[in-house]
Amino acid sequence: MHYAVPAILQREGLLERLYTDICAPRRLRPVLEAAARLGPVSLRRWLGRVPRGIPADKIVSFDAMGLEYYRRRNAQTPGALTSANLWVGPQLCHRVIRRGLGNANTTFTYNGAGLELMQHGRITGVRTIMEQTIAPAEIEDLLLDTEEREFPNWELPRAKDPFRKAFSQREQEEWDTADLILCGSEFVRDGIRASGGPVDRCYVVPYGVQRPFMTVKRDRRNLPLHVLVAGSVGLRKGAPYVLSAARSLSRKAVFHVAGQFDITPFAQNILREHVTLLGAVPRSEIHRQFEWADVFLLPTLCEGSATVCYEALSYGLPVITTPNAGSVVRDGLDGYIVPIRDSAAIVDRIERLVDDGDLWQTMSGNALERSAEYTLEKYGERFVDALRAVSTRGN
Numbered sequence: 001m002h003y004a005v006p007a008i009l010q011r012e013g014l015l016e017r018l019y020t021d022i023c024a025p026r027r028l029r030p031v032l033e034a035a036a037r038l039g040p041v042s043l044r045r046w047l048g049r050v051p052r053g054i055p056a057d058k059i060v061s062f063d064a065m066g067l068e069y070y071r072r073r074n075a076q077t078p079g080a081l082t083s084a085n086l087w088v089g090p091q092l093c094h095r096v097i098r099r100g101l102g103n104a105n106t107t108f109t110y111n112g113a114g115l116e117l118m119q120h121g122r123i124t125g126v127r128t129i130m131e132q133t134i135a136p137a138e139i140e141d142l143l144l145d146t147e148e149r150e151f152p153n154w155e156l157p158r159a160k161d162p163f164r165k166a167f168s169q170r171e172q173e174e175w176d177t178a179d180l181i182l183c184g185s186e187f188v189r190d191g192i193r194a195s196g197g198p199v200d201r202c203y204v205v206p207y208g209v210q211r212p213f214m215t216v217k218r219d220r221r222n223l224p225l226h227v228l229v230a231g232s233v234g235l236r237k238g239a240p241y242v243l244s245a246a247r248s249l250s251r252k253a254v255f256h257v258a259g260q261f262d263i264t265p266f267a268q269n270i271l272r273e274h275v276t277l278l279g280a281v282p283r284s285e286i287h288r289q290f291e292w293a294d295v296f297l298l299p300t301l302c303e304g305s306a307t308v309c310y311e312a313l314s315y316g317l318p319v320i321t322t323p324n325a326g327s328v329v330r331d332g333l334d335g336y337i338v339p340i341r342d343s344a345a346i347v348d349r350i351e352r353l354v355d356d357g358d359l360w361q362t363m364s365g366n367a368l369e370r371s372a373e374y375t376l377e378k379y380g381e382r383f384v385d386a387l388r389a390v391s392t393r394g395n
Helices: 004-011 026-036 041-047 063-073 080-099 115-124 137-150 164-177 186-194 239-248 265-272 287-292 307-314 343-355 357-371 376-394
Strands: 018-020 059-061 106-110 127-132 180-183 202-204 225-230 253-258 276-279 295-298 319-321 335-337
Touching: 004 376, 018 080, 063 080, 080 115, 080 164, 106 115, 115 127, 115 164, 127 164, 137 164, 137 186, 180 186, 180 376, 186 202, 225 287, 225 307, 225 343, 239 253, 239 265, 239 343, 253 287, 265 276, 295 307, 295 343, 307 319, 307 357, 319 343, 343 357
Parallel strands: 018 059, 106 127, 127 180, 180 202, 225 253, 225 295, 253 276, 295 319, 319 335
Antiparallel strands: none
């Protein structure tokens, strides 16, 4: 989904300009790619930030602002990420307003990043569209408060984040200003409803991903089962439940966990006793893990619509996840939907796939078929339909 929206708009002849915080300059890319082979993961991840299919003269990046944002979000202080998000959103909006909207009659922004731009749009008669990329902060905090009580010392307590209330307020002001709120899943729309938001302006548009050029032929009849978990490693993604499942299945399955650490060294050490922690894996390299895996697991508590689930399906992996992932996985067909915080259910579903190779084979085939409905091309069609909906609504 990296820069998928502006690429879709460009193909449809609808893109006036892409404003972004930072992206890798194309003219330096060959040199940077060579340096990245020996460089840190952060450099390789930055090189993935290249808007493809978009003319260079339509891209404006505020690189100095972007670098300052990443410095702020990585500060070792309570609420650093929330504080950085509260800082960068207005900064980006004011820079865009100063540069101007050109001939654009619509703005598209993401939650937390677009309030001032949408307010400007309301004044100047420009339509305002935003995407709520995850369930509202209020919902996320309610879910994670329970986790912090259950698993102390796994993360820095969110109660010490003094900026969450301000971020939640900003989010709600954005909803009030938007003409259309795109949601990746019903879970997100339900969260907006529960938070008192304008659900009548919400439009659910499931995502899509670029399918791999080819998928490895899979035959999972040999043990142990390979289980992949990908995404940031923390309480929101259900790391304690991955640990519990790995403990119970130590003789039947091996677990690889790919993602940046949002947990303390204490929690990392506990996890390492039962799973392989890979750390952050650049997008250009994650395909190796999908090819290694037999099953994808994401016992998340709160998402928008987790793109890793779409990616796993495209590699023919049965997916085990929760309703809160906002996924398109069909329970019992191409994977399993298990309740949040239910390690026993995770173990049960993995054991079914361990014990029944034919079941795994069927689910793997179903996963590939399902993924054909959720390509970037199909996402583009759904996205453009949503734009037409707001255009019709405005007439």
